Amino acid sequence: MARLELIEVAGNSYVVSGKYGIGVYLDRSSKTAVCIDSGPNTTVIEKVCARISDRGYQILAVVHTHGHAVNHGGNPYLIKRFPNLRIYATHLASYIIENPHLEPLVFDASGGSDTKPDENKENTRALVTDYLPSTDGIFHVHTIPFKIVSLPGHSPGMVGIITPDHVLYCGDALFGPKTLNKQDLLFFDDLKAARRSFKKLSMMKLNAYVLYHGGPYKTVTGLINRHLTLMKDTSTFLEEWIHEQPSTLEQVVQKVMKKYAFEDDLHRYGLTTSIIRSYLKELQQENRIVAKVDNGLLLFSKPAPNT
Ligand SMILES: [Zn+2]
Structure with missing residues (x-):
């Protein structure tokens, strides 16, 4: 070093x-x-x-x-x-x-x-x-x-x-x-x-x-703007994907790991899961996605119209 x-x-x-x-x-x-x-x-x-x-x-x-x-x-x-x-x-x-x-x-x-x-x-x-x-x-x-x-x-x-x-x-x-x-x-x-x-x-x-x-x-104004753009991009990507394909948390994590070409390792997986959870929580709070349990599986999907 x-x-x-x-x-x-x-x-x-x-x-x-x-x-x-x-x-x-x-x-x-x-x-x-x-x-x-x-x-x-x-x-x-x-x-x-x-x-x-x-x-x-x-x-x-x-x-x-x-x-x-x-x-x-x-x-x-x-x-x-x-x-x-x-x-x-x-x-x-x-x-x-x-x-x-x-x-x-x-x-x-x-x-x-x-x-x-x-x-x-x-x-x-x-x-x-x-x-x-x-x-x-x-x-x-x-x-x-x-x-x-x-x-x-x-x-x-x-x-x-x-x-x-x-x-x-x-x-x-x-x-x-x-x-x-x-x-x-x-x-x-x-x-x-x-x-x-x-x-x-x-x-x-x-x-x-x-x-x-x-x-x-x-x-730090320029840096802040870059953070906001990246966060918005991730949020939009997840919302669009879930609207197209109702998914479990693990499926969403897999999709994201593929998108960003993350290595298959436990630390990276844990970190990605923890970050994705915070995005899904926000999308749910904003009624952009919904969570339901189907046959023992937690599924995220598009909200039904007019809910
Ligand atoms: Zn830290």
Whole structure:
């Protein structure tokens, strides 16, 4: 893996280069650092720690945007290295962080994570030490004031973190162009909430936005529009298909996996199923499709006229 660097976003707010946009806030007066999420595993966070200590800073805390495995896999290493580390997350995210089997992506026997197993994981359980508010507000790490912005849609209890430099670390509320180019099916578990979060993001005036999968951006309006188009396309595709062919959830998932040429693997299947469920739920709520049980099978189909 290439050397990871700390990229300055604005003032004391940094983002780690590479695949995972881990945030780093350096507090110059106390020489302490706060990480926003901790990466998928020891390998990544070890390099981040090295860059932080090169500058003479100690890590005080890690603040989590949400509870997915790729966001908190660095915690066991951080706790070993900094025994007094504080770990912040919302109540909802903390359930998933502390009980990884609850993560919606966990569908296969190997644990469902797309990251390599971490040999350090077994002996150190990363427990959340401090709860973040799940509604908009202010919280302090030591004396540093951060703002919380609730951004539901991708994962329950997801929040964005604004540093004193007015940089918003928005977790997976939005994905960068690399993800958008290779992935037409975007991972949101509540589409209505996701659209509300997009609207909220588009109305905020900030110096920069940092995406966990995509890095730093000055504005996100263009990205938001691309998300909305992709979501609308998926929704229309599913509606048209179900109108033509009443289908079970498994049949719809199969259709989507074929359409996007997804590989036949358990993780991809689990993820696709979970996303499709959220689309079907929305189509049902909008009376664009109906669900009924026929001979013990749950079938989605076109609504009868005038219902
Ligand atoms: Zn996520």
